[in-house]
Amino acid sequence: MLEALSQRLGAIFARLGNRGRLTEADVNEVAREVRIALLEADVNLAVAKDFVARVKERAVGADVLASLTPAQSVIKIVHDELVTLMGGAVARLQFSDAPPSVIMLVGLQGSGKTTQAAKLALRLKEQGRRSLMIAADVQRPAAIAQLQTLGKQIDVPVYAEQTGDPVGIAQRGLSEARRLGLSTVIVDTAGRLQIDDELMVELERIKERTSPKEILFVADAMTGQEATRVAKGFHDRVGITGVILTKMDGDARGGAALSIHHVTGAPIKFVGVGERVSALEPFHPDRIASRILGMGDVLTLIEKTQSVYTEQQARDLEQKLRRNEFTLDDFLGQLRQVRKMGSMAELVKMIPGLSRALPNVEIDERDVQRIEAIICSMTRRERRYPQILNASRRRRVASGSGTQVSDVNRLVKQFEASRHMMKQLGGGKRPRLPFLGR
């Protein structure tokens, strides 16, 4: 997700990184590029303008840290602002003290409400909460049947009436949940336009009758400039408490995430990353901000690795990453492990720097083989200390692996850059600001 935005900013910062000082003209150039990057990612124009203004203000303002180079300062500011823009920390679901706690899903047609209802129910079930799903969509043909089928799949009961008033259905469903002593109720409402007054009144009435603790706005990650107006439309009428961003498993740049939070103030609580009922993940603003900045997503990488390695192995890896002992050998091991998992493209994106070395979303298997060949053509010592790779060694590696010296150079450079990031990341307890330390 969002890798195109990270490429764009990555290119700017790579250029800035080579300069010692940042002039006002530089700041303006960065501002311009950041604006374009955000707009290309479908961030709303007004939101992008506001964001750029804040970054500029802070960049020329007083809080440029003495310990950082100007380029690092700008990166830090952009990163901070991105995290803020996407809601700060991970936001959890809230439950009311008196069960059943009601969660209401709202949004445009086709954003994925019914699917997310089942995903949420499954997630809650895994946390030991028993839910009832209420099918309050009597508009779309077979919406009820869809929820019932999903309910059967995950073994969660569904309350439905074939016709009638959604307000009454929601109310009767809630009584049913009380009768059954269930802890959570998920109300699946029909998709509607925020400008459809009649249907928005219906939502207001469902809210009034069921007093939901959470009203989650389900939004398509591919939404364009319209995202702010739609989100605001729903927020003004029913007051959304959170957002689920769906279809994030595609190549959508996901600028909608930034826009929606900006206009509603509601945190993005989950992202939908696939069609299976298990494909729902918590939204981590700081991780995604890091990814946008081309810093890779070390935390997710470590989590994913755990499913392949034992926990001990994963801790070792994390230690290595943090202590800057991550060698090309470890990298090669990773690469091979990852290939076994078969989701190369996904994981490469998480390795800092590598996504820029291999920018195409669909990783060409030959590129991977080339990297493997290059590393395999190095001596043990070279893999451990790539800095000893002088020109003659590089020529040897290139001819040994059937590649060009420039390929070797690129790999080493990227690897060094990643290690450098890791080193700075090792300073703090929590890598809130990877790259910058402290």
Add this chain to the structure above:
Amino acid sequence: MSWFGKLRDALGGSRQSLAEIETLATARRPLDRAFWNELEEVLIAADFGVSTAEKILDGLQAAARRNLWTRSDQVIGRFKRDVESFLTMPESTLRLEARPAVLLIVGVNGTGKTTTIGKLAQDFRTQQKSVMLVAADTFRAAAADQLAVWAQRSGSEFLRGREGSDPSAVVYDGIAAAKARGIDVVLIDTAGRLQTKTNLMEELKKMRRVIERESGAPPAETLLVVDGTTGQNAISQAMLFNEATALTGIVVTKLDSTAKGGVLVGIADTLNVPVKLIGIGEGIEDLRPFEARAFVDALFEPETAA
């Protein structure tokens, strides 16, 4: 209300007064920096995307210099004519000559494929054509049930496979049945899929091959259904679906929202595939032929407060 009026309302939201319409377009403003910025913002806010907007602005600025224009209405007039002719492509109506005419409907999840098929079926039925709906979405829960409702409403024949079965097998059965029963139009509903999922795109290619083999010709139409509120990702959708299935047309839905669908221009700049239909409401009559002129005019409708 006229169809154009309805589109204008739909694309522009509820407009306040006639006087406000096309202020940017009709006002005779000097061609200063503020004007160009405003025009850029209009385009970006309409989802043209930065690169398409820049391309258009570069062209307009060059034309302004060449022709020694001094006023904004000259620029806007040119813009409208250019975009209109750019979006007006030959073959923008549905081709239904083949018998059966097979229409393959594709797109990402939640764009309105099934609903579009339902509306098309009703339209064809009022033209006295015999129609068969084939539910080749065997993945999503109750997708076939949803299509079945439309088949019943429109009085179309209906064929479905088991949930989880191979969609190509359903397509095969559908075409065999349509041939046997002398059906005029076969509408094939496919599961929504993100364009980056290679295996699902391969599945689409296979369906297309089956159609070609069983009916003796490629689908009469392969239509990509795009959600009108989609931003720049729609270009990626159009490109990758076109690679997999050789699109013959695009359907843009949900244009009754306040979205303007400017990404259409970027799509047309990338692919030579015409927009054939647009959806501007829930009713059957709200699935309409695309008209470039109305689209361009609607771009300059005043924004409504959300």
